[in-house]
Every structure is written in structure tokens, then in C-alpha cells.
Amino acid sequence: MRPIIVGIDGSQDSEAALRWAAGDARRRGATLVIQYAIHTPVATVPFGGGMMLPPTPELEEYGTQILESAAGMVRDELEADRIRTELVVQPPVLALLSASEKAQLLVLGSRGLGAVSSAFLGSVSTRVAARAACPTVIVRAGQHRHDDGPVVVGVDGSDTGDAALRFAFEEAKLRSTGLEIVFAYHQPATMLPFEHAELAVEPSREDRERAELRLHEIVQRTLGDPPVDMVVRTRVSAVDPADALVAADESASLIVVGSRGRGAFTGMLLGSVSQRVLHNATTPVAVVHSGTSVGIRS
Template sequence: MTDDQARTPAVVTGVDGSTDARAALEWAAAEAERGGLPLKVVHALSMPVVTSVYAGRTRFPPTEEISRQGERILEKEADHVRRLHPDLEVLTELALEEPPVALLRRTGPGDLIVVGSRGFGPVRSALAGTAGVRLAARATCPVVVVPHREGDAGTPAAPERIVVGVDGSLDSQHALDFALHTAARSENGSVVVVNSWEAPTPFASPALIASGWTPPEDFLDRQSEEIVAGVLAEVIDETVDRVDLSVVRTRKEPVTALIEAGAEADLIVVGSRGRGAVRGLFLGSVSQGVLHSATVPVAVLPRHADTGE
């Protein structure tokens, strides 16, 4: 994306004709309509790339049959969405790249990517379970991974009960801000803020930690309370005053705490905690653990990304 400022933000999703991708498509369409945004539907052909000393890197062009098959998938999924949301602007695009790359190249800050919990391309077995993680690690906009659940179909309800993990970092501030503004769009929106006490202790030496020493309970309690209060102070504004806000502070392992709190939620929100010289190259262990374990949609906020609010 070369000019993010000049383009209209959109909700972007990938399809492959599978039930996993259909669930994500329906969630994306409902979110696009609620936000007054266009929906862009992408199908990735995953055409292979060859490298030679003479021509460099070259991507094989698709055959007519492969292109027609891709167009049929796009047409079918777009028609499905238009029946559910007649007034929604739906755009379609056939991409040659691998699924995660196809979406990364077609999105920028201000967009929202929505994908199923499995890969969305013709080589699903090779991509199963990885597309959402790769996208969440490298995207410059929020990524929502939607699991397919039996019986779910049609127009998903707006996310009302949202669970968000905070640890005092800038990443978790972005996550909390996203959660609060998403909940604020619903009349009965609520946000559950989860902070795990299982956190590194800066003053504890490796020898102390190896010996099994842990800080006193009251210290951890005070530290957790200060972290939550600090993050809330940074993001609370008049826009989210009407959101019902509650806090869960626990010593449970962070992934377990979030999965338990989010079992009946409409959405779990986490920060990516990307690390490495290349921004967002890796996801933190908590965000990866939540993505792999959650049975409800999970939104991952990338490092320093524009949340669109």
C-alpha cells in the first residue's frame, strides 16, 4: 500500500469456499456494515515463485481454469454477503500470492483484517492454523481471527462483551482502547480487563527465580492494581463512559486467564507484543496462545498500529 492516507479504510477478508472462511466473511461483513466501511473480499491463488540466475524471481501465471475457479469462489462468497447486507459495498479481488501476503499487500493502517482460524487458499493443509498468526505478527492494522462454530451462520451480533488483556505496555494500551471503542458502539457494551500477576519481576536475580522464590502476594496485588489503573488512565475518554467496565486481576497464567474470562465473550482482544529487528516479525507467547486456544473471535492489535479510532 503506497498511499494509506488517500485510500478509504476497509474491512478486508480472505475466502476459499471453506466453512472457516465463510464464518470470517460473515463476521467481517457485519463489522463493515456497523462501521460504514466497504468490505474487500480476497481469494489467494498461491501461485508458485521460481528463481533463476537469468530472470530472477518469477511468479507462475495462473491457468484459465485456476483463474475461473478463483472467480467462481469470489462470486459465490460476494453474492452470499450481498444477500445478507444489500446496502454494503462489496469489492472482490483475485490475488496471485500466498494468503497472508495477499492480505498484507492490500491493507494498511486504518483497515481491519478478518480471517478464519485456518488458511484461506488452495493449499489449506500447508497453511492450516498459520494464516492468522502470520497476519497478526506482521500486519499494520488490527487482525481478527474468527473460529468456525457449528450452528453459527448469517449475521453475527455486534461484539458486546469484550475481554482484553493488559500488562502496562503500550501494546496493551492499544488493545484496551480498541476494546473500549468497539464495545461503545453497542447499547449494552461491556469490557472485562484482565491482568495476570504472573509477570517478570525486574529486581529478582536469575538465581532467585531459579530457586523458586516469588515476590510477596501483597506486592503482586499492588503492582497489578497500579498497572491496571495506569492503563485505564491513558485510554479512558468521554467516548467510552457508557461502557460497563470490570477488572479481573489474577495469578493464573495469562493465556489461561484470558481464555477463561473470554469463554462467554463476543471478542477477546490482545496486543501483539511483536519483537525483533523487523517490526512485528514475531507474536508474543500470550497472543499466540490465545489465538490457538480461543473458541471466540480474537483481535490482535499490532505494535504502534493505528486502531482507526
């Protein structure tokens, strides 16, 4: 079974990510790999390219201490033989993307300690979530914790939306909690002049019925008939998709979104919905790609 890998840097956000990852590793019966990256400055070679300086013994010792401390924090959650640590000499984004190739799940804090340290996160977390080879969960320190709340997922009929739904279903099963599936049919702004703004309209009953039918088709195509012992709720909402998901996070244990990536180059950026949910949600957020396998992988 592939491990769950969590990137840490000693910040409060990475501690929150560490504890969340340990809980998920316990539920999945997986090994937890705690990774710390040492990113040394790049030196410029005259008339040549750049080069990364080798880490000093002090940096290596500091990284080792961070990892030992992190492992100690989760020994009450997992057996010692299911906790591994890795000290990696590589830039943070590259280290995490490489880690995602061998993980069933990658877990990161929303931001790290900053450029002065080996800061794993901040803008790094967004860049990694956009390109990771496995689902990525972003955790923020001080977030609301509703471990018994439903897993909430946004769907839109796309490949990434379907992958997000499958991942959310697996997480809900692991947590023995409910699944809430949200389909938002936001009406695009019209080109009416300001003096006719009163004509810019409310969604019709027909719009809602079409949305409900579309949501039913998506669920049937992707999940079939859910188990009778799982509470599955579906909801259509005539608002912006990101707003619909963020509004649900007061009681959710996890929010799941598709990355909406569009190929190797544009895939460096997350879609606008997933970015807004990452920036505004108060619970952990999972970002899933259409090309990634989800669930428990061997």
C-alpha cells in the same frame, strides 16, 4: 473510510471469517472487501532465480466463482454497493500484508484448505497477524458466538497493550456491549530446588494491590473516564496472562491482545501470550500492534 478486508479460500474457517467481517462492516458503516489470492507454483529458471507462473484461465475462473459465492453469502448483512471482491495474483502472506496497508481491519480464518489450494490461512494467519499494518481478527469455524458478550482485552502497560485497549474500547462502543479489562500479574517460577517446592509461593496481598493500582493507571492514561452508558469492568488475576484471557472467552464476543512485536525482524513472530490465545480461545481474537491506528479510520 477505509474498508474491512477479509481473506477467503473457500474453507469453513474463511466462511466464518467472512460472516464475522460482514457483521463488523455493518456496525462500522464500512465497505467490505472480499479477497481471494491465486498463488501459482514457483518455477525455477536454470542459472537464475525463481519465477511465479501466471495463473491458468481455470484458476482465475475458480477464484471468481469463490468470490461471487462469498459475496452472495453476505448480501443479507450488507447492501450490494458496500460489498467488493478482489482476485489477487500473489502469494497469500504478501497479498494479505499489502491489503492491511489500505484497511481499517483485516479478518482471516484460523486455517485454510492447505498447500494444495490457494490456502490463505493456517500458519499464514499467524504470520500475517504478526506483521499486519492494521488490527487483525482471527476467526475459527465452530467457535462460540456471544455477540452480546463483553469485549475482553489483556493489558500490561506496554505500547501494544495500550493500543489493544483502545481498539477494544472502540469495538465495545460499536457493539453497545461491555468492556472487560484484564491485567494478569503472573509470578515467575523460582529457582528453588524441588525439595523446597512448598516455599514457591502465592502472590501476596501487596502484589495484588500493586497490580490493581497499575491497572487503574493504565486505564486512566489510555481511556480516561469511559462513557457512563458503557459497562467497564477491570480484573486483576494472579495467573499466566494467556490463561486469564482464554478463561474469559466463554462469554466474550471478542478477545483483544497486543502483538508484542519487537521490530522488523523479530516482529515476524507473535509474542507467546498472543500466540497461545490464538491457539486456545473459542471466540474471535483481535491482534493489535503498537504502531497501528485503531478505531474507525478515514
